[in-house]
Amino acid sequence: MQGIADYEFIRPLGAGNHGQFYLARRPARLPVDVELVAVKVLSAESSDAAFRRAVRELTAFSAVASPYLVSPFDAGQQDGTFYYSMEYLPDGSLANPAAPLSPAAALRAVADAARAVADLHAAGIVHRDVKPGNVLLHPGGGKLSDLGLAQVFTEGVTITGMGPLDTVEYVDPAVLMGGRPVPAADVWSLGVLLHRVAGGSSVYGDLPDGDGLLALRRVLAATPQVSGALPEPVAGIVRACLGPAGERPSAAAVAALLSETAR
Structure with a gap:
């Protein structure tokens, strides 16, 4: 093109x-x-x-x-x-950085994504698509991009409207099952994003590569687990984000906790 x-x-x-x-x-x-x-x-x-x-x-x-x-x-x-x-940000994304990222730089980028989510929530907007490819990098941290327009073009659709099935691990299972996207769902996504960035793995373990439907079935059937290799207090932040919707921290609180951790 x-x-x-x-x-x-x-x-x-x-x-x-x-x-x-x-x-x-x-x-x-x-x-x-x-x-x-x-x-x-x-x-x-x-x-x-x-x-x-x-x-x-x-x-x-x-x-x-x-x-x-x-x-x-x-x-x-x-x-x-x-x-x-x-x-346009030339430094790539958390999914595909242009240069290797230090653990502290990766945490700063996730913290900035949480700040972006908090700003959207304050304006009454739910992002709906928080994942590594949508956190773009710059020398000072990260910026969140690509508002979840997939749902706009597939209005009324849940699972198939969430984008490629290989990214369903970042979607709150309540939304995958037909629930309305709410701020707590973005916080869930931040927790899964943090686990992937800090631990290098999914909260669902090894998901099948290239088989989106099988990945979807795994996500819907499995209970997310926080890796024992994840350092504290990062593991604690992830657990809080994956808790019951009414008990999850706000995106602003996640950003504050991550800022302390990334110092």
């Missing part, structure tokens, strides 16, 4: 939920002082109703003043294909 609308693509950046990311040159019409932007192109055609919902959600997302959120710039639809552009 060479581009979309007036965006000239330079190279692919990888796949995300229901779409592809590209590095692109900033169109002259965009009033931002950057040369390059990241553009996500949804892989399926979107209806006009879905397009309106997506633009509404992105507008709300961009209105949240937070230094811990990736800035969205623009959104559009061409020949039934939805796309949006955002800030």
